[in-house]
Amino acid sequence: MANREALKELQTRLAARLQAARGEGVSVSSWLAVESAGRYFLLPLGQSGEIFPWGGVQPVPYTQPWFLGVANLRGALTGVVDLAGLLGAAQMRTEQVLAESSLLAFNGALDVNAALLVDRLSGLRGMEAFVASEPPEADAPPYFGTTYLDAQGTRWQELNLHALSQHPAFLSISA
Template identity: 80%
Template sequence: MANREALRELQIRLASRLQAARSEAVSVSSWLAVESAGERYLLPLVQSGEIFPWTSVQPVPYTRDWFLGVANLRGGLTGVVDLARLMGHLSVRSEQALAESSLLAFNAALEVNAALLVDRLAGLRGTEAFVRSEPPAGDAPDFFGTTYVEAGGTRWQELNLQVLSQHPAFLSIGA
């Protein structure tokens, strides 16, 4: 129960910060920062949807290991993708770790009925939080954007959810 209350408080803070950013009319890129399998990702706010606490997922047979199944989110069935496994990490989570994780739905404007399983929400980030940026490596997937580096050296990989949602590997859930 405490996890749900903490998630609700985070959602309220994120919503108020997003509203404040919109009202200031500042054209600064903003991201939702998440962590999954020890990796740090920046997800564009305009491509991100609602955040949900972990809920039971009904497995779907004959699908890739990163497609966990479907979950009932706000009365609709939503495909759940394990971000860590999609990125090639063989993460195994305990029941406790799953209880502390979140599901991040894609923005409805992307017309993808899916949510990403992430281990931890790390708040909002803007370009002012970083000291430098690097373009994606030549062999990086299409959906990798710029890598941003904080003053302490922590690296954050931007993920373009719109490009990810149309990527052939993402669309091919069959095993």
């Protein structure tokens, strides 16, 4: 229950910060920063939806290992995808680790009834948070965007959620 209240508090703070920034004409953050399997990702705010605590995911037989099942999120059955597993970094998660994880729904405008399991939310980021960038490598998946480097040397990979949701690997959940 404490995790649910902490998540609601985070969402309230994020919404208040965005509203205040818009009102003051300040540059608004572009991405939601998340961590998954030791990797750092930037998810475009315009493509990201609501954040939910882990819980109530029902497994679906005969699906890919990265497809964790379905969850009832605000009255809608939503497919839950392990972001790390989908990207090839499958890892075993204990119930304690899962309890600290979050589900990030795709924005409703993308017309995708899915959510990503991420290990940790790292807040909002804008261009000012980074000191360098590089284009995706030639063999990178089509949903990989620019890689950004912050002042601490951490590499943040931008993920285009719309392109991810249309990718054949994402759409093929059957084993």
